[in-house]
Amino acid sequence: MGFDPEQYGDVHRLLLQSLSSRRMVTQPECQHLLAECILYDLQQTPARTPAASPVAIDVRRRDVAQTIATLNRALKPLGLAVAQAMQPDDGTRCYRLVDTEPDAWSAKATTLAPTAVAPVGALVQALAKAPRHGLSHAEAVAVPGVDGALLEQLIADGWLDRDDRSAYVLSMPAVLELQRMLADEYGACFKDCWSCQTLVVRDGWCCATCAQQFHRFCWRRYPQTTGLDPVLSEGPGAVCPACMDHASASATAIVEDNDY
Ligand SMILES: [Zn+2]
Ligand SMILES: [Zn+2]
The missing domain is CATH 1.10.10.10 (Winged helix-like DNA-binding domain superfamily/Winged helix DNA-binding domain)
Known part of the structure; x- marks a missing residue:
């Protein structure tokens, strides 16, 4: 599509503008926004034939991830970052432009x-x-x-x-x-999810054996990504993918939320 997610350019700048005017965007919204930015950028270049609509621009999840990573390298000296976190219920990734300066959040x-x-x-x-x-x-x-x-x-x-x-x-x-x-x-109160490496702030699972934490969604999903038996992902006989401990034969071995 002529757009290089790893090379900072006008499309990155357009996406940054879009993010700065929104409280939060989900992964699908961000894919659509990126497609709009690519289309707009194409239309500024008369030599190319623009696609009919953002839908015609093929933007993958990986394109979004690479574009955000490139944006974050450019934003770092400015004390800004595009933060990402996972919605605990359905695993949808969310993005927001944030201030990384200490205490800047309290004013906002x-x-x-x-x-x-x-x-x-x-x-x-x-x-x-x-x-x-x-x-x-x-x-x-x-x-x-x-x-x-x-x-x-x-x-x-x-x-x-x-x-x-x-x-x-x-x-x-x-x-x-x-x-x-x-x-x-409050690092002692929070941990990154073992599966997706983003912070577990709400609605997590904690392994009673190794104390690794998981988003609820990541815990439910891990059998699909590891090939482990889905039956083992919940309830009696559950296997923790971090320590492979059978978490004893007790459902209570995987304690709900961060209540440990
Ligand atoms: Zn996770
Ligand atoms: Zn474990």
């Missing part, structure tokens, strides 16, 4: 008064240290400076979600924005 993470920055920081700390990285309403408002209005504002601004237990958890854009800081400051 709240549109409230400057006095809200410290309570939001304390709330993130409490979330990092909480079992399963979620807080009930009572636990959340027990954090100094946090009240119901602040929680509602953070939900409205898309920094917090309620999970299926109604606990407050970080939203995916917040995970993308904060994962580097969380890993640096």
Whole structure:
């Protein structure tokens, strides 16, 4: 298609513009955006015959990965990066342009008064240290400076979600924005997924034998990628792909979430 993902150029710049104006893009959205950028770039070059639509541009997942890697090399000196994380429920990869400077997130993470920055920081700390990285309403408002209005504002601004237990958890854009800081400051509370090497912030599995962590989706998917018997991936007799331990014959050997 005449586009080299590994050579920084106009297409990378166009994709960066697209990412900077969006809270978050999923892998399929990013593939479509990249196709649009390639098409737009082609149309600026009269000598070439442009394709009819972005759909006609064949962009693979690997093209997105290579383009993002090239972008990140260019962005590094600027203190910016395209962060990626996996949605725990369906394994969809998500991207977001983030600031890599320490503490830069706190200004972005709240549109409230400057006095809200410290309570939001304390709330993130409490979330990092909480079992399963979620807080009930009572636990959340027990954090100094946090009240119901602040929680509602953070939900409205898309920094917090309620999970299926109604606990407050970080939203995916917040995970993308904060994962580097969380890993640096609360590394003992978080680990990378053994399978995909991105941080497990919400809804993980932990092997009781080797303590490796997995996104829920990665844990369910690993039989397909390793050729192991799918029957063994869950429940009694489960095999951990990291340590190959049969995790005893007990379903409880694989403990749910980060509750360990
Ligand atoms: Zn994973
Ligand atoms: Zn293990």
